[in-house]
Amino acid sequence: MISGITTGVHTPFNCGALSPASIASEQTYSRAHTFLRAPHADRARAGDFAVLGVPLDIATSNRPGARLGPDAIRSASAQLAELKSYPGGFDPLSHVRIVDLGDALLDFGFPHTIPAAIEEAAFNVISTGAFLCALGGDHFVSYPLLKAHARKYGPLALIHFDAHPDTWTPRTGPGGAVEINHGTMFAQAIHDGLIDPSRSSQIGIRTWVDDPMGMNIFDSMTVAGKGPDQIVAMVKALAGDAPCYLTVDIDCLDPAFAPGTGTPVMGGLTPRELLAMLRGLDGLRIIGCDVVEVAPAYDQAGITALAAATVVYEEACRFARLKGARQTSYPVPGRPLARNATQ
Ligand SMILES: [Mn+2]
Secondary structure, three states: OOOOOOOOOOOOOOOOOOOOOHHOOOOOOOOOOOHHHOOOOOOOOOHHHHHHEEEEOOOOOOOOOOOHHHHHHHHHHHHOOOOOOOOOOOHHHHHHOOEEEEEEOOOOOHHHOOOOOOOHHHHHHHOOEEEEEEEOOOOOHHHHHHHHHHHHHEEEEEEEEOOOOOOOOOOHHHOOOOOOOOOOOHHHHHOOOOHHHOOOEEEEOOOOOOOOOOOOOEEHHHHHOOHHHHHHHHHHHHHOOEEEEEEEEEEHOOHHHHOOOOOOOOOEHHHHHHHHHHHOOOOHHHHHHEEOOHHHOOOOOOOHHHHHHHHHHHHHHHHHHHHHOOOOOOOOOOOOOOOOOOO
């Protein structure tokens, strides 16, 4: 017992948002985790950055386990709540109401009900005016998520980071049922008119599909050759002012940086390349996002979950900048401190 220190026992999910100003009240390794240790909420409200887990992994073509992704991402996010953002130097929680809605309820005994269940869960969130960030789950979850967003916004530009284009030819089931497959859903989404391939970009790709269906592919070697800034400029020129849906398959990163995933492919993006491109997307009209394919059973030291949590954190920071968060940079040696520098 350390004398002089009073430790309050928090009821999980009952205390308010923690922030860098209040970190002394809680350790990063304590408490039941929500994303960024933000409050749990049953319903989203207009203006929220709402996080929803979608714990599905029946659509994987290789090794399963992504149903445990949302919880791993939440746990990894705890340490990101400890300090102000870098870069930026602001606390996103003080600019944005971030809420964790828990996980969508998916009835694994009746898998054919799952796509509609995900779509309705997502539409319930975005119809309030909240911004939805979904935590996969395998990548199939993006298909019903796209359906929900296209219901609200019309055809979308897909900004897609992945090792795989996921436009392999889908099969059709009885009654026209959509195949539950994490490698065909973007072909299905193009067929359905949910996304406009001519305004969409796929970044980090390093697997073959015979028909890219008109998607703009910036493969992993092209990113390494041209550099993140040039890639981002081309992606933004293609998307223009279209409503954009951002989807990040964590296997866009090289397996050295993200081993905890279902279908790793070597030769991938580095974390610095991914972060530079994500931070460069400011100015696009991003209306929703997901981060998918974290499979904790194959992870090492939680690095894949940390990568995914950081991607979500970057999106929360982008949202905070839209809400007026002032970005500060470290001074360049020999130059004065730049205030409110934008990227
Ligand atoms: Mn992939």
